[in-house]
Amino acid sequence: MKPSVVHDSSDKDAEPFVEIDPTGRYGRYNELLGSGAVKKVYRAFDQEEGIEVAWNQVKLRNLSNDLAMVERLYSEVRLLRSLTNKNIISLYNVWRDEDRDTLNFITERVPEETPTRLHESAQEMVQADLKGLHYLHTHEPCIIHRDLNCSNVFVNGNIGQVKIGDLGLAAIVGKSHSAHSILGTPEFMAPELYEEDYTEMVDIYSYGMCVLEMVTLEIPYSECDSVAKIYKKVSSGVRPQALKKVKDEEVKAFIEKCLAQPRARPSTAELLKDSFFDGIDDDNDDDENVYDDCGSS
Template sequence: MVVRVNPAADLLDKDAEPFVEVDPTGRYGRYSDLLGAGATKKVYRAFDQEKGIEVAWNQVKLRGFDDNESMLDRFFAEVRLLGSLKHDNIISFYNWWTDEKNSKLNFITEVCTSGSLRDYRKKHRHVSLKALKKWSRQILRGLEYLHTHEPCIIHRDLNCANVFMNGNSGQVKIGDFGLAATVGENHVAHTILGTPEYMAPELYEEEYTEMVDIYAFGLCLLEIMTMEIPYMECTSITKIYKTVTSGVKPLAMEKVKDPEVKAFIDKCLGKPRARPSASELLQDPFFDGLDDDQ
């Protein structure tokens, strides 16, 4: 059953936190609080009145992209892709619609209570190696689901700002699929996209596979271990490109004192054909002795 609400009545109720807008069904109400913002998308705190839970209201301004068919395709591809994914370590998708009057694409997703993994790690500096391993294992489980999906899905923008935390349960979820690609049987993609610090060397060569996500995962693990964004020593995107394509590891690697952790990260940062798959990494002795967090 869908709960119908009267937004005008809600605005008149002085004891209620007023919604800025509601979706066409009246089920979801958006608050003014901004949870995050990018170049084309803003994410607001919202409420699902039927389930009584907070959700994320993602809003993309379509005005200005009328002549950019590839960008419009990418926006709608993200929505269609999210709607097809169901996994404990992938952000859940609930609904979407277009607001033609205001030229906006809106979609509702799960909200993680503690924000991004990057912010969560900065807030909690004293974390055991066991907990860090459990976080990274959940990221790998999400990647395994994407990479073994039919068709295969390459995230292409995996980094600690696009991985989210439910701090009360320790649950980790991959989000922000705006740059994701579905690929055919050969698993090869060609477009140069991503966050420069996390982009695998082969991404710049415009021919790569899902192994670029494994490389990015290795750098995610490096970041949560050191609390330092990889390649901070590079002062420009050009310098990052030159450093990465010449095979130089980030200086943050020198801060990893545990040889087991360093060796595991090194596996992820190897040459594309030498990198283990997400499924293989999940079987690595690195995770031995952890209790199950599913």
């Protein structure tokens, strides 16, 4: 499909699209909103609703020459369209562009920035993030995010809503709750992820690293100048130096629980019951099973 198609507007100087989805509903601008481990996110426009959305694009040739893996990734992203939770960014459309060799998916765009630090409502924000993760882990089948980090947690400051995004590379696993393949952001990746044999507990580790970054305003392992050095520390169980900067013992203990060995890490249900969240008014009665155990091993 050729670029330079302008969305329906009476303004002759309207910004042109550089790409349009197969349905003709969504148009992508050239403006880059961000990039993750294997994808880029562009500003886009929903011509039916008249709102801005996010256009996520994965260059498949950068992932693997394994056609089976690519097809599985495509199938997993399609399944994510069925997810409905107020703490998860909605996925609207998914398709594969054979000509460009890309996998594309349209998601809602949260109007505010990602969280950068804990503030007065910090516990509520951290709890809302955890509830979104709980929804994924208790989904049937279980969904492992695999690339949870602060750049994937969005806060709409206008209404105080927290949403987890960047679900395009999540893993859909069966009853065994076991997944394979290495994907993620090195500073936030659990050690077992590198071994390519893991469960949803890798998300708990990444969640702990997110809390650490919000507390210290420092990306974990920022003292390392290469991925190799990060891997060496993570695989050896060496904690990031930023953890030493956490003065609040309760917060530090909460983070340490998340960074424990896989079998010792608490599930999302157990973390939601943690004393760290005592005193928070839980007005989310619609999350019926938010404290049910997800059955992690």
